[in-house]
Amino acid sequence: MNLEKILSQLVAIPSIFPQERKIGEWIEGFLLANDWRVRRQIVSKNRFNLLAEKGRGLSSLAFYGHLDTVPVYGRWKTDPFKLTFKNDRFYGLGSADMKAGLAVLLWNSLRVKKTDPKIKLLFGVDEENISLGAHCLTKKYKKYLTDVAAVFVPEPGMSKNISGGANVLTLGRRGRVVYKIKVYGKSVHGADPQKGVNAISQACQIVWGIEKMKLVTHKRLGQSSIFVRLIYGETKSLSLPQEAVIEVDKHLVVPETETSVLKDLRLMIKRLYQQGKLDFRADKKVEIRVKKRTTSYLHPYITDRRLKVVKETEEIIKEYLGKVKINYGLSVADENVLAKVLKKPVITLGPQGGNEHSANEWVLKKSLSELGKIYQAIFKKSF
Numbered sequence: 001m002n003l004e005k006i007l008s009q010l011v012a013i014p015s016i017f018p019q020e021r022k023i024g025e026w027i028e029g030f031l032l033a034n035d036w037r038v039r040r041q042i043v044s045k046n047r048f049n050l051l052a053e054k055g056r057g058l059s060s061l062a063f064y065g066h067l068d069t070v071p072v073y074g075r076w077k078t079d080p081f082k083l084t085f086k087n088d089r090f091y092g093l094g095s096a097d098m099k100a101g102l103a104v105l106l107w108n109s110l111r112v113k114k115t116d117p118k119i120k121l122l123f124g125v126d127e128e129n130i131s132l133g134a135h136c137l138t139k140k141y142k143k144y145l146t147d148v149a150a151v152f153v154p155e156p157g158m159s160k161n162i163s164g165g166a167n168v169l170t171l172g173r174r175g176r177v178v179y180k181i182k183v184y185g186k187s188v189h190g191a192d193p194q195k196g197v198n199a200i201s202q203a204c205q206i207v208w209g210i211e212k213m214k215l216v217t218h219k220r221l222g223q224s225s226i227f228v229r230l231i232y233g234e235t236k237s238l239s240l241p242q243e244a245v246i247e248v249d250k251h252l253v254v255p256e257t258e259t260s261v262l263k264d265l266r267l268m269i270k271r272l273y274q275q276g277k278l279d280f281r282a283d284k285k286v287e288i289r290v291k292k293r294t295t296s297y298l299h300p301y302i303t304d305r306r307l308k309v310v311k312e313t314e315e316i317i318k319e320y321l322g323k324v325k326i327n328y329g330l331s332v333a334d335e336n337v338l339a340k341v342l343k344k345p346v347i348t349l350g351p352q353g354g355n356e357h358s359a360n361e362w363v364l365k366k367s368l369s370e371l372g373k374i375y376q377a378i379f380k381k382s383f
Contacts, residue, residue: 011092017068060118066127069094074359096353101154134334138341166370170348173329175252175300298336
């Protein structure tokens with residue numbers, strides 16, 4: 001089966017999270033039919049990760065891909081579940097993010113012999129949500145992955161100016177955390193609002209404070225970013241709103257952490273009180289915390305370019321394409337989990353594509369072909 005045929009099969013299987021079971025079963029069958037040792041890791045009902053292994057040796061290379069896609073967004077010009085070729089581009093939901101990468105791994109899996117250097121293929125669910133699959137994988141199978149020299153991920157390492165490419169080596173990503181701020185007012189009759197404190201008005205002061213916060217810049221990861229993702233408050237009667245909620249989405253760069261940003265937000269709120277922009281007459285002071293979620297938030301990471309595995313990967317790319325572009329991802333992905341927990345080099349090298357998370361997602365045919373050949377060379381390496 002050629003590379004394009006595999007990609008066509010994968011795009012034809014809807015795998016919008018949390019519905020990854022069918023694509024997982026298809027990949028499992030594909031690998032078993034080609035003499036790979038495959039096991040499932042149950043993540044939740046009808047959801048599982050896949051771990052496959054073939055080859056021999058004391059060390060191994062791991063290759064990771066996520067099985068899920070985002071929902072169908074916007075107005076598509078083609079059937080999102082039918083791979084469509086036009087002007088050197090393949091269109092389809094998940095074509096770039098990241099079914100082309102999955103196709104590259106499966107196509108190369110056909111060439112791995114039992115006597116070749118050991119390869120471990122890892123497939124996770126829920127990347128487009130809260131990375132539940134990657135968290136489960138690294139928690140239960142961390143020991144299984146101790147022999148791994150490096151983890152390769154064939155996903156486009158999107159940054160502001162780049163969206164993948166077979167010569168684009170992504171060696172790090174920003175992190176992300178969400179904060180919840182609860183703002184209180186003092187309710188009075190709405191006909192005489194000056195006697196009370198409007199929680200929504202107080203929340204607006206905090207939003208303006210957030211937008212004026214100083215951002216941290218890292219020489220490789222670039223600048224951190226922050227935005228208000230939710231603001232909500234209301235009153236059920238002719239009274240001033242007594243409570244409001246704000247959620248703040250923050251992308252981190254080294255050396256920022258959940259704790260350091262929480263400290264900065266609290267300091268900003270303290271200054272708003274000192275400046276008289278927040279009213280002490282409110283029933284309670286503003287409360288702020290990290291928003292709870294099932295999995296932990298993702299830390300920024302950087303893979304050292306001086307490592308042997310990175311240098312040799314660069315040489316492979318140069319051999320095929322002549323030059324290498326070093327890139328750092330603008331947003332988070334399962335790579336953040338792998339890098340933090342496994343403490344292994346994580347290298348993202350995916351095809352050139354576009355319109356990820358929107359209508360008419362595409363991957364460049366030429367880039368897909370180039371990537372297949374480069375991963376063929378990487379599969380044969382023993383780092």
